[in-house]
Amino acid sequence: MEMPTGRKKxxxxxxxxxxxxxxxxxxxxxxxxxxxxxxxxxxxxxxxAAEINAVCLGLGRSWDDLSLCKNFLKQFRFIFVVIPDKQKRDEAVKELQKRCMGISVLIPCASAFHGCTSIAEIRAQGGISAVNHLLMGAIELPAHGLLDLADVQRVDMSKVPCVGSGIQELDRAIGGFFEGEVSVWTGRRGEGKSTLLSQLLIEAVNQGMPVCAYSGELPAWRFKAWASLQAAGPEHITCQTDPGSGKEYYSVPQAVQSLIDDWWAKRFLLFDNTVSSSNDADAILEVFNYAVRRYNCCVFLIDNLMSIRMQGDQDYYRQQGEFTGRLAEFAKKQGVHVHLIAHPRKTGKDTGNRLDADDVGGSGEITNRADNVFALRRLADEKAEEKGFSSVLSILKNRSFGSTISVGLDFEPGSRRFYKAGTGNPNKKYGWNFMQQIELEEVADDENNPFG
Known part of the structure; x- marks a missing residue:
């Protein structure tokens, strides 16, 4: 290669x-x-040895430093990676494509180096013409960030890992909660969002999927008490009366609680909201990533978005939208499903009115980044008696299938379980019930064994 006279310009x-x-x-x-x-x-x-337009990463510099010289790199027609060592060449290609999107990257053909381990060696053996010859037959790599639609592989949705909700009509509509997705749940305060999501986590555990929850409002003991009632079911709880106030409340007997604890141990993780950084967005994502690595958690819950402490000087609603985007990236990267509870904005609407996706509080980016959006609404007593159910679960957005149905639900207050009105069963048995049966059978066998 010779430097053209235009070099002076x-x-x-x-x-x-x-x-x-x-x-x-x-x-x-x-x-x-x-x-x-x-x-x-x-x-x-x-x-x-290469001379014209030849560069390498400077001493003590890293790939991250390429951001400082993007304007320089963009002036060239393409980048030709002339590194004989395949492993180092592949690394350079990966880093250059990632950081220099829009610039073509070429590599020499497989036989171009003729066994030489450096450009200097090629020049020593064949002169500058041998170096220039490397460009002959160079291969332009596929553009980073672009896909040829013809090359995109089909996906059989029936084989994509997902978690069922335990509500047959809902699962039939959305196909379950798929990996790599975010579901946003909204509804007015006190209408059961946290309760329903706790139940969905128990359903995931029952399907062999470890889960991790962040609750910004409930202390750990109360979160466990309520989840334990749901896991136990109405047949395995007791109603007690506080002697001082006369207030009735439900609890799980210790024998049943021990079985439940054995069942969900290492499979139901709860973010410790007593640590100083508990409400910090970065800390929550760090712990979630650890839960994936250490416990293989597949399903996550954020309850709720309003309790997250955002960093920076940006508008708070915009920060909420960006955090939702980070949750979406986390879900896709780790192949997990994230449930996010977000309260509706205050619109002054009649509390009996149905919510839509635009009613979700904060930035519109929250529902834009979500794959599913659901709303849970409790009916007034008169309306509930007329309809035959107490709550309505509506699908406001479903990216996979476009479903927008509503499902009538009833609520069993003792065990805090939601179930499909008319056809659902509040007495569903979870895995710990069968552990109890096994233990009872073992005891019976021991009693009948004269050599025990």
């Missing part, structure tokens, strides 16, 4: 000084107008 070369702080090159050999692109080398020795 390079007064408008952008970002040269910034590039010099990150890359190693000889300035006299840099000219973006040359048709042979920018040559990315492994070492300063190879830069010297």
């Amino acid at each position: 390079m007064m408008d070369l952008q970002g040269l000084s910034d590039a010099a702080s990150v890359l190693t090159f000889e300035e006299r050999f840099i000219n973006p107008t040359v048709s042979t692109g920018l040559w990315w080398c492994a070492t300063a020795e190879d830069v010297h």
Whole structure:
């Protein structure tokens, strides 16, 4: 390659000084107008051997530093990665494509190096013409960030991992809660969102899926007490009366609680909201990532968005939208499902009116980033008597199938269980019930064994 006479007109070369702080090159050999692109080398020795438009990462610099010289790199027609070592070449290609989107990246053909381990060695054996010959038959790699639709593989939705809700009509409509998705749940305060989501987590545990929950409002003991009632069911709880106030409340007998604890141990994790950073968005995501690595958690709950403490000076609602985006990225990267409770905005509407996706409080980005949006609404007593159910669960958005049905639910107050009105069963048995049966059978066997 020879430097064209146009080299003298390079007064408008952008970002040269910034590039010099990150890359190693000889300035006299840099000219973006040359048709042979920018040559990315492994070492300063190879830069010297290749000469024209040859660069390498500077000493002590990392790939992250390429952001400082984007303007410089964008002036070249393409980047030609001339690193003989395949592992190092693949690393360079990956990093360059990730950080220089929109710039074509080329690599030499498989036989181009003829066994040489450096550009300097190629030049020593064949001169500068042998170096220039590397560009012959170069392969342009597929553009980073673009997919050819013809190459996209079909997905059989029936084989995509998902978790059922335990409500047959809901599962039939949405297919279950799929990995890599976020579901937003809304509804006015006190209408049962947290209760229903706790029940959905128990359903996930029952299907062999470890779960992790963040509750910004409930202390751990109360969260467990309510979840334990749901796991136990109406047949395994007792009604007690407080001697001082006369208030009736439900609890789980210790023998049953021990079975439940054995059943969900290491499979139902709760974020510790007593630590100083408990409500911090970054801390929550860090713990969630750990829960995936350590316990293989597949289903996560944020209850609720309003309790999360955001960092920075941006508008709070915008920060909520960005946090939802981070949850969506977390779900996709880790292959998990995230449930997010978000209260509706105060609109002054009659509390009996049905909510829609636009009623979710905060930024519209919250529902935009969600794959599913649900609303839970409790009916007034007169309306509930007329309809034959006490609550309505509505699908406001379902990205996979477009379903928008509503399901009538009843509520069993002792066990805090929701179930389908008319056809559902509040007495569903979870896995711990069968552990109890096994233990009872073992005891019976021991009693009949004369050699025990």
